[in-house]
Amino acid sequence: MASAVAAATGQELSNPPSDGITNLRFSNHSDNLLVSSWDKTVRLYDASANVLRGEFMHAGPVLDCCFHDDSSGFSVAADNTVRRLVFSSNKEDILGRHDAPVRCVEYSYAAGQLITGSWDKTLKCWDPRGASGQERTLVGTYPQPERVYSLSLVGNRLVVATAGRHVNIYDLRNMSQPEQKRESSLKYQTRCVRCYPNGTGYALSSVEGRVAMEFFDLSEAIQAKKYAFKCHRKSEAGRDIVYPVNAIAYHPVYGTFATGGCDGYVNVWDGNNKKRLYQYSKYPTSIAALSFSRDGRLLAVASSYTFEEGPKTGLPFFEPDAIYVRSVNEIEVKPKPKVYPNPPARQLKPTSIEGHTIRS
Template identity: 80%
Template sequence: MTVAPPSSTGRELSDPPTDGVSNIRFSNHSDHLLVSSWDKSVRLYDASADVLRGKFMHGGAVLDCCFHDDASGFTASLDHTVRRLVFNYNKEDTLGRHDAPVRCIEYSCTTGQVITGSWDKTLKCWDPRGASGQERSLVGTYTQPERVYSMSLVGNRLVVATAGRHVNVYDLRNMSQPEQRRESSLKYQTRCVRCYPNGTGYALSSVEGRVAMEFFDLSEAGQSKKYAFKCHRKTEAGKDIVYPVNAIAFHPIYGTFATGGCDGYVNVWDGDNKKRLYQYPKYTTSIAALSFSRDGRLLAVASSYTYEDGDKPHAVDAIFVRSVNEVEVKPKPKALPNLAA
């Protein structure tokens, strides 16, 4: 495992949020970066040029955001609303509402729907294609076993992680029932779930410094591949100090992944070979969110205190964009046996 030199924390973006960063997302079409925050704002950056292209203010903290395309995006807010933002015209409209704060939002390019998950223990699917000013179409509401904490989408598969360590797997083409109902293999509260880019499974992290690697294939052979590992921990004076793992981001080319923890570190992992590839220098506070650009050349890092130790003085919120070297994210080939031996 290689440790990066201190200079490689990345380039700090100007005009960052003034309160906790809830999520950061790169566009699938460009180096545009969408940032949602507890300061009630959503910021749109051109991450490669460090240009703030737009800023939208909401009525409450913004808990999640996602792109529709490079011209528009969607947001989930503490004030129960789901909004669409039109970047070039600096306009927004309300797609719909939940009965409690909206924690997660995803856009499916395969179905053209917006999916939201809320602390009201429901998922909702929306059709955003109506003309501006018309009432948006609520496609369906789907009851969850608990409050929705994290969601991830790959192809037609949606993975929903809730309080109580529940995990539901849906096929977006038939949302009437979950395709699979699961329980997290980790003992403690789920922080983040992210699907593998190849569509075979998902990674799930917890408050207790662990990540579980899960597979959709329910056969004995498929389930034999799953495992969990410890990360974002340290030993001091003989005591094991454990940090929540807040963020997971998969590299779009190599399928390796980065994790971000409350210890301020970002680690890169080779899940297939069960090895840590890289560790970046420590950031000034917790890692709240991570996102790789569409081509994997850039990694955005939100260094933002997540209040795991309550209200206390902490470093200012910052977003860093770092260039990714192939050696940091490319799996190392397994050593070949010495045939001459």
């Protein structure tokens, strides 16, 4: 029975967080996995070996985390702090602070900077190479129209999604003002934004069970290609039940992407051909976060209740938080070639050239 469950969901990691998982990220250099949680910890796992390599304690719930390299990473928390994690010594230090809980963190290899987004309605860029202390590491502070909910990077481009359905697009080489200011094409609150790996646009998900596919190029021809689609929904007793789409993760090889919703399902999509490629077996509870490994062989899934039905204390039963690491088969993520229908047979008419009959 256990092996059948593992085949359906993937291997469950030992020593998971004890409270809601907020994010998980694979390293760009190994199968190390970084996990942030409401239990005030960041955990470092070797996902292939199913071993907990390190644990970092914080003063408040940890809302996001990311790698710098395989020797260090960063985390942000509800205690308003931005922290640097040193894996070899299992120690962390405070890099800087915001004036409210810090929701998002991304490290830009293109700019050599750390970017953090906070509920204080600001974006901050940091130079992590300097000594600890805000004055020596803060590069700039950039006001946002509302609380920052999600960030994504591709090359020098940064996409910032905030409350109020605002989307700001920046060039990291000139942060004085956004390149573009947009409003989400979805009607309700944004949950996640992720840039296309090819740098041409971004996917945006919301609480309404939809994903919007957007493009940076503002030309009429390119904007005509954008679209939105419904997902993570079901019909029950004649009515639609709609689930928030919490997570989006792109496959590093094929450019297809996975979405995770509060329905407990992970779906894989081919955005170019507007098709769903695969749906994995249902997980015990909401999908809080997703991450593909650097080579796309593994997919980490955070199955963690996201309070869409209220506090846990009001529920008769809830599943414990868990992290699953599943092997990815090519058939699940590789786009299928387009199959064109056979054209109708053309009626051929006799034609005479120099007394010879041919068919054209």
